[in-house]
Amino acid sequence: MATSKKSGGSAKKPAKKAAAKKPAAKKAAVKKTSAKKAASKKAAPKKVAVKKAAPVKAAPAGVAVGEPHPGAQEPRRRDFINIAAVSFAGVGAATVVIPLVSQMSASADVLALSSIEVDVSAIEPGQSIKTVWRKQPIFIRNLTDKEIAEANDVDVSSLRDPQTLEERTQPGKENWLITLGVCTHLGCVPLGAAAGEIKGEYGGYFCPCHGSQFDTAARIRKGPAPTNLEVPEEITFKSDTIVQIG
């Protein structure tokens, strides 16, 4: 059963192809079809069919639609139409992908929540609060003098992500350490901001997920996190007690 199917198939295909192309070489086409018919009548149809099909298959790719005419290299008017039509469809398809991809990015309402004002007057030195900015936790910490000294004692060049405390705070407000409460490893909220939470080996924050340790300037000191806790780019002290983030 399998054998008869195969030979039948391969004998039909070239015949169809030949019939499909029109004026260029009608004679050749007719010859081919008849040759095929003759072949399939013979005793060993499979072998012959394959042999005859071979030259058609071997023809250069550009003429797959037509017959293997000798001047295959010359561009034809139909090639132009093919390329133009396929390119047009391709550009169209690519254009449709743009909205399909961009619909997944943050929508306008998500981007709109991007600025908050916080009253920090109630935060005593050594205390910190958690608040929310762009749906992400923010730590606002009032550092003690000891914590500031500890942060400044570190040899900055020895750090994984070298930064001084000064670079991470606002001028004249070195005690206010404002960072995202999002571990730069895989995004957990580190411990150490709320009362009673462990602050880790370096007295700053400790991420319980995979053990990243941050110091009193929220710089990464140990564990898998690649960078320091992020300091939001736009922090402005509106007054001594009101800070605007974003």
Add this chain to the structure above:
Amino acid sequence: MSFPWANQYKPKNPVMQWVDERLPLPRLVYNATGAGYPVPRNLNYFWNFGVLSGAALVIQIITGIVLAMHYYASVDGAFNSVEHIMRNVNSGWLIRYAHMNGASFFFIVVYIHIFRGLFYGSYKAPREMAWLLGVVIYLLMMATGFMGYVLPWGQMSYWGAQVITGFFSAIPIVGEPLRQWLLGGFAPDQATLSRFFSLHYLLPFVIAGVIILHIWSIHIPGSSNPTGVSVKGEEDTVPFHPYYTAKDGFGLGVFLIFFVIMAFFLPNAMGHPDNYIQANPLSTPAHIVPEWYYLPFYAILKAFTVDFAIPFTGIVIMPAKLMGVLALFGSILLLFFLPWLDTSPVRSGHYRPLFRKFFWFGLIPTVLVLGVCGAMPAEPMWVMLSQIASAYYFAHFLIILPIVSRIEKPLPLPGSITEAVTGKPLKAATA
């Protein structure tokens, strides 16, 4: 496509004849999983797990569609809608527990199915395509399971989504924008939940499609068997129906017994209690763990704690985070190359004395140890253990298997499947 001695489909019933002439679907089924598919006569129970995987998928699709009728994909409503299903919807608790435990059982049977393939060398020629498609199915399953776990919007849902999408931020430059694109915001939120629900509904049907290709690709050479010796004659095979439909039916019964025991009596044993606390974006649970079936990979992720740097210069070539994420993906993608890493012509581990030792005393304990480490907090002892186990995992596939294939002297193979079973040589072979 099949062996020449396969039974032919000859419907006697005129209705079936009428259908067969117009749409030969019964013929397709007959040839694929009926009396028209000759299967080696010596398959053991490890060969049940493909069908069991398919059964698990059917359970997930049916229970999932019912859950979706009552579930509500909103950050305010999702958690409550799940409680509503548990308390108010008639038989809702049963449907939900079946879906929860069904996911675990799906992974249990697929893991056995994969390790069956690893031991019996099912991934070798001519079945590489079945293996490759299998790994694709596995990846799709992991994605589906992850997104499903986010839907109840409990603490583990939320923080799992945060941590796993965080993987992408490890990629240099495009990582963070990519993560925000996946989440549809800066942190998991409504946009994330809605898209995860949409995809969680879609992917199982994609899996079903890939399974059809997977089975198609196995049916070309036919199933392998515990000896790994190819089928040589009619005597080596029996028709799938009734022989393996019966054996698979029995296996399915046993599987369902275990399944209902868990679903009825220990429904939360394989879950995490923290997921019964509603998601709180401001507080991470003390200890985030993924579902048990991802634990070995989670351990590999956590094993990378030190940057890859040029010593004493401080120049970091690759940060620890990126290495962890690459290793995690690498540990799965590695399986795509397995057919070309293990070059031994002998398929079955039964006839490979050295391979077998590394399989039972190397790979299996390593994966189990990784599973335990994945569940443990990031304490030095566990981190070190996961580092050793991760190193072995990669070495097993990338170094040990290629070397073993080269130096091992396999045991003599039986002349045929029939000879292995009856002790007498195959008639066709002697004739």
